[in-house]
Amino acid sequence: MNKTLFFFVIALILLSFNTVSAQYGYGNGYGYGGYGMGRNSMSQMSQPDTKPKEIPVEVTVGKIMEKLKPELNLDELQTIAIANVYTDIIKSQTAIMKDEKLSQQQKSDEIKALFEVNERKVNEYLNEEQRQKYKALKEERGKDKKDKKKKKKEDE
Template sequence: MNKTQFIFALTFILLSFNTAFAQYGYGNGYGNGYGGGMGRNSMSQMNQMDQTSSKPKEIPVEVTVAKIMEKLKPELNLDELQTIAIGNVYTDIIKSQTAIMKDEKLGQTEKSNEIKALFEVNERKVNEYLSEEQKLKYKALKEERGNDKKEKKKKKKSKKDE
């Protein structure tokens, strides 16, 4: 076998392997052959997309606090200083609550106890900025909100039972 025949044979073999691998999504081929382009890279990208899309987007703390203050300000007739101060209290509490919920070292009961303690601290701090009349309104609002939550739970349970 001379040199030219050897080079042609070698080239033919190399091109055959490249074409065979390209059909299965490997190499530089388009991946349109067997497997429909589902090579290793495509599968890992699909898995990554599934993982990222399953996580819910977190609502920024500022948005949550703005919604709370939007309800509290007219109900309690808060002035601007009270609005800012109470908004800061809620911001701190929500950030702390988020940190507790993300802490994997704590068990569910420990998390629940920590959050209850946070809400007690929150109540005391908010009451520091309110007048006596506002404190009564704030307490009534909290009780009303608690009753609304209980009613929603009852409705959910009755729908499940049906």
């Protein structure tokens, strides 16, 4: 009976040590860096925020205008007016994309309508020659997007 009690006490002690070390981390009872902070806790703490940062509207509009101004030979007044139109449309597009009440199809329809309005507003500030160049640029951009989609599908 004495040996059975001895083994029972030893087993109880070993189980209690295992439980204590499991609560505090790996091996040494204190984990890596403090109580209860094992490998998983440390790796989660050190990882940077993976949420993509939003690009400011002004930066996006600036890039668009860098391309349009020389291509369309815009004067300063046209540049400012068209930049304002693009600023408004990008803000509206962002608001539509963030609206959780709308379905994906509704968002798509509203953005298409927004781009049609945008094109009309931009064309109001352009002369006939600039309108033709603007139309050609839009068609070229559309072809580039289609080509990229085809390449993506072929690569997969």
